[in-house]
Amino acid sequence: MGGKILLEKINIPGIETFDIYRKSGGYSAVEKALKTMTPAEVVEEVRKSGLRGRGGAGFPTGMKWGFIDRKSEKPHYLICNADESEPGTFKDRYLMEHLPHLLIEGMICSAFALEAKTAYIYIRGEFKYLIGILNKALSEAYANGFLGKNILGTSYCLDIYVHPGAGAYICGEETALIESLEGKRGNPRLKPPFPAFFGLYSCPTVVNNVETLAAVTSILNMGGDFYSKLGNGKSTGTKLISACGNINKPGVYEIEMGITVEDFIYSEKYCGGIKGGKNLKAVVPGGSSVPVLPAQLILKTASGQPRLMTYESLAEGGFETGTMLGSGGFIVYDEDQCMVRNTMSFARFYHHESCGQCSPCREGTGWQERLLYRIEHGLGRAKDIDLLADISKHIEGNTICPLGDAAAWPVSSAIRHFRNEFEFHIEHPEIVKNISHGNIDKYRK
Amino acid sequence: MLRLTIDNITVEVEEGTTILNAARKIGGKIVPPAMCYYSKLKGSGGKCRTCLVKIANTSEMDPRPIPKLVPSCSTLVQNGMVVENTISEQVLKERKAITEFLLINHPLDCPVCDQAGECDLQNLSYEHGLEETRYEEERREFAPIDIGEKIKLHMNRCILCYRCVYTAEQIINERVHGVLYRGDKAEISTFVENFVENDFSGNIIDVCPVGALTDRTFRFKSRVWFTNPMDAHRNCEKCSGKVALWMFGDDVYRVTGRKDKYNEVEEFICNECRFEKKKTSDWIIEGPRKINRTSVISQNHYEKLTKQSIINPTEGKTEQQE
Known part of the structure; x- marks a missing residue:
């Protein structure tokens, strides 16, 4: 347990540059997808993996991709939702800062699966310094033939653009994001129609979180079946958790889903216990929007089972005694907090x-x-x-x-x-x- | 044709009809109130949430309820759908809560508001409002501003239905006003105050469900219920010229579009008809407009609903006799 997938190579010096990333095995998923697979096979692989959206709602990604209107003659779009602004969540920032090419690789594979010729990274306006990192990574990918016309000699073409928002949390909602990207006021749209039919510029569109798209890379590398065996039940794979609050070691951790909450808070490998040896009072496990749970309910479910870091276990008991995994912004409160x-x-x-x-x-x-x-x-x-x-x-x-x-x-x-x-x-x-x-x-x- | 049941009344409607329009086809008490939807404005609706209804049965194919309430103005009818509006406790409870939300930042200055008597928010709160407010905090405050010579904007009264924004987008050639800021600080704005130049800008007064946009030529002149509405027309090059005149004796106090029973204008009229033609001699008067007897505009003749019309909501209450 505890194998890193997304953050496996994060400690390699210079991993944010194309050359090092490529040398350490990067962009193999693009080669595999574009040269040996059809778009439908990539979708099938992601569906098999059981990957669930990492932005907060936990909707199965393969299913979301399956909804896209392929009969439509309009162009398809892929949008990467990098408008990470939930208080307590800072995993996407970490991923983009250190592994920009992992995101780009995942986006190329996903855009290929969706037959999209254009993709956007809608990034939060406050992440100004990341825009430069992403643009640099993109230009490296263009220069090496992984973006632009006829990628790797195939007939597939893709352009990726980075678009900064103006600092509104609401633009992380997918339809508000689309409105904002179109240059309008960032107001959410009424659903239905869903973006899969009527998204950006009224065309079929898929909006995915940064971590979701990055995970597509790993899924293609290791195979959907293998990925689905990681984790616990319907919560497959690994999840980035951004831990903060009164703990000894705040930071971004990659966990295999299924470890216990108690283990996550107290083990030296992760949060390292409560600061100053105080008692745990409460935890908000998925970013500020999910319900807060007191210590006795976050460590054990109402039925006395140890609570696990999975979508299902955290939600057990409904909102009466449960909460949600959300986007993985794990906020810990000690006994002195109001x-x-x-x-x-x-x-x-x-x-x-x-x-x-x-x-x-x-x-x-x-x-x-x-x-x-x-x-x-x-x-x-x-x-x-x-x-x-x-x-x-x-x-x-x-x-x-x-x-x-x-x-x-x-x-x-x-x-x-x-x-x-x-x-x-x-x-x-x-x-x-x-x-x-x-x-x-x-x-x- | 699709079959739909609202409050145990079944109706057949064409494909692509919304629940609200299907309910309007039935008419009477079961029609959900709508503060932001306007049938003449494309894209309007879904914002105020007063028209939320419960779907007890999604369709013939999928006989399951929808867990959340849905906005009836923007939800399309499916065959075999069963909708609960006034018979659902939950709908009435949430409608009450939304009415309260709409009123917490509203100044409740009806005694000095020109819209009083024909205000959708008054009607809504009369039916669904609480007797006293539970809101004791500060209300948001804006100074009233003139948008052009003829229109006054009282942002305090605005419920941000976006109707005027859609009007500006769709009726008026160039949109120059929109919404600034967000949340409860959002306000209607004319980006530059040149939009009054347009011939149809006055229509935003008619579409406003509250007294946020009012006619400066009628400002403080009279109360709505002291004036008599008359159908009238004139030859106008810009619009159809069919209007409602609001007369006080032989004087024309105000000109508006002809509004139907859902307070929506039948046709948009031009600014010349609305603001310039204030003499009886400018118009060919057709006769008095039919006004709902229960409306405050009906010359102070308040009459109670008969018991029968409450029991049988499908029949128009105007035809009922004591």
Whole structure:
């Protein structure tokens, strides 16, 4: 267990350059796919691997590719979603910074499978320094004949462009990303029609996460069947987890899915335990949008089984006692952290990032933040907790895109599991005021 | 033809019809409210979420419910679909919540708002709103601005339905206004204030479901329910010239498009008809417009719904007699 696949070569000096990457076996997946396989065979290989989207929703990639409208006479597009902006998630950044060619190789194979002649990397605007790294890697790939016209002497042509966003979290939602790429305001579209039929410039489009596309390289190299044997059950392969919070060794770790959460937090190989030997209080295992779980529920499921790092095990128990793997932004809280304050800062993020298109999210996220701000600063009232739970319940599921759900889940789960802390804030305003970190007068309205 | 059941009433509609339009075909109480959808504007809808309905049965082929509520204005009918609107507790509960969301940042300045009496948001909150607000925080505030000589924008009242943006895109040749910023700080903006030059810009007043865009030539002149709506027409080179005149005695106080029972104009009219022709002699008056007896516009003659019309929602309530 614990074999690295994506990050296998990360420690080779100069791996970000084409020459070293090629020498250490890079671009063999492109050669294999373009020279020996048909697009349908590549799709079949990915389907067999059981690879699930690494951006957060965990949708099977092979199935997503299967939806694409191949009868359409319009061109197909592949978009790499590098708009990684979820608080707590920083795995794609690491991958692109150190292994840009792994992403490009995965994109060439995936674009070939989808018969796309043009692909885009939609990168978060804040990742300015990565744009240069990616463009340099792309120009190296062009110079060596892996991009452009007639790649490796075959009839297949592909161009990849890097397109920076302007710093909006909502543009990580695939239809908002497409709108933004078209040069419009980044508002999510109504679905259906899905991008597989009606995506970029009204053409069939597939949007995949950086890590998903990088994993395609490994799948083609080792074969879909072999990849599907890694991991646990329907959670196949390896996953990058970006661990942060009160742990001894924060960073990006590649895990084979199926290790226990306890192992991940406490083993020296991964997080190395809680900082200062304190007790574990709570974990947000998949980026800020997934429900927070208290220590006893994250280590063991409600039925007493050890919880594993898989899509299924983390979701066991529904939202009552479970959570989600999400995008793998693993945030650990020790016993001294205030969950109300944490929830407030998440709520502030979603309020700031709501696109304002549909009413529940536009109005509800702001309301959540204002209520949480009051509670955190000792101005809360007893009825506010139930009101807050009620607001998040009505945002959830009623919005166009999942941002509404993402804004509601951290709040509703914090109230579900840490209600006593909210009550403490309301019952002891004097104590809370004295330890509060912000100044109410400065609060922007 | 596709068969669809809404609130136990079955209707046949053509392929490509949305649930909302199918419900409008039935008419009456079961029609979901729509704040952002406008049948004359392509691409509108899906934003306000007041028209959410429950799908109890997706289609004949796939007899399963959809777990989330769907916006009826943008969901296409499938054969054998079973939709629950007013008979679903969940739908009514969520509609109530969405009405509350729409109102938390709304100034509720109906007493001084020109839209009062013909406001979709008033109608919605009358039916689905809470008696008192649970919102005690600060509301967002914008100063009212003039977009051109004839139109006033009160951003405070805006519910960001995007109807005016679609109008600008589709009716007006050049789109010069859109939405700036995001979230609850988003605001309607004229990028440069030259868009009033266009002959059809006044239509954004008619499409606005609330009092965010109002007619400056009618501003504070009267209340909607003190004026009599009359059908009238004139020979106009730019538009059909068919309008509704809002008369006070023999004076024309306001000119708008002719609105149907869903508050949508039948035809867009030009600015000349709307803003310049304010004399009775400019118009050939056809007669009074039919107004729903329950509407506040019907000359203060408030009349209660008969019991029968509540029990039997398919029959138009205007025809019911006590």
